[in-house]
Amino acid sequence: MAKPGRALLLAELTAGARAASRFRSPESVLLSRGWSRLAAGWTLRLGATALVDQFAVREEVFFALGCDILRGKPTGFVVDIGSGFSTLGLRWARTFPDCSVLELDLPAVAQSKRRRVESLGKPDNWHADGFDLSIDRLEDALGGERACLLSLQGVLPYFSVEDIGRLADNWRDRSLVAQGVLLCDLLDAGYFDNQGKSLSRSPFRSRFADAAAAARVFTQAGFEPVESTALEILGRPLGWRNPGNNGLFICKAFA
Numbered sequence: 001m002a003k004p005g006r007a008l009l010l011a012e013l014t015a016g017a018r019a020a021s022r023f024r025s026p027e028s029v030l031l032s033r034g035w036s037r038l039a040a041g042w043t044l045r046l047g048a049t050a051l052v053d054q055f056a057v058r059e060e061v062f063f064a065l066g067c068d069i070l071r072g073k074p075t076g077f078v079v080d081i082g083s084g085f086s087t088l089g090l091r092w093a094r095t096f097p098d099c100s101v102l103e104l105d106l107p108a109v110a111q112s113k114r115r116r117v118e119s120l121g122k123p124d125n126w127h128a129d130g131f132d133l134s135i136d137r138l139e140d141a142l143g144g145e146r147a148c149l150l151s152l153q154g155v156l157p158y159f160s161v162e163d164i165g166r167l168a169d170n171w172r173d174r175s176l177v178a179q180g181v182l183l184c185d186l187l188d189a190g191y192f193d194n195q196g197k198s199l200s201r202s203p204f205r206s207r208f209a210d211a212a213a214a215a216r217v218f219t220q221a222g223f224e225p226v227e228s229t230a231l232e233i234l235g236r237p238l239g240w241r242n243p244g245n246n247g248l249f250i251c252k253a254f255a
């Protein structure tokens, strides 16, 4: 996952899927590349609509949950790790102009994101920096500041359960304010594609038997309370009807 070329490709494909989905936001199209939207278009033609739509639904759910948190902390510091070409940081920065938003990703991705956002008109309260989650310490990247919202969308499933526990423990101790929130997605042990075929040979490393097990990794790291909910449930108010083969949990954990 940390190999730069592969990480960049995954970030582009995720952005393309989101922008090709019927749940896309206008920014998602602007931040994606034509070739990746085309690739997602072919995937849609093959019938994998739930797979493509889930990226946009996940992002809309993250955006709404983040807005709920930031309404109570409108001058807070927001950090999105492994931000790729997601719209989250940009939309949070525009919605909460008194917040400061920092996106962190591998240097090549962060550099490309900065260029794209600058061409759209960069908000003054939005920044992007290079950062390697496997090597760099978050507290160093934040220069001693603490975040009120730390979000990781589509990133932690690539890390082992042990790594997630260790990282979360460290972030709670050193990088989040008291009552700050960690917002992330994790995977169910049974993660299937549209044909019901197990994706056990996928690049994902962390699996949880159920929502409670996913929440436990954060309670063990000292977060309280922790809410872990299936994306399928959170996506329903948007009109998303998922056939039930997508085992994504969204976790909201309070430091």
Ligand SMILES: C[S@@+](CC[C@H](N)C(=O)[O-])C[C@H]1O[C@@H](n2cnc3c(N)ncnc32)[C@H](O)[C@@H]1O
Binding pocket: 001, 002, 007, 008, 010, 011, 014, 015, 081, 082, 083, 084, 085, 086, 104, 105, 106, 109, 131, 132, 133, 134, 135, 152, 153, 154, 155
């Ligand atoms: C599946 S993409 C998701 C991107 C974005 N959050 C989204 O939802 O569109 C995973 C992201 O994690 C980033 N990533 C992978 N390994 C990383 C690492 N070691 N440190 C920082 N970012 C990393 C990738 O560059 C990529 O942008």
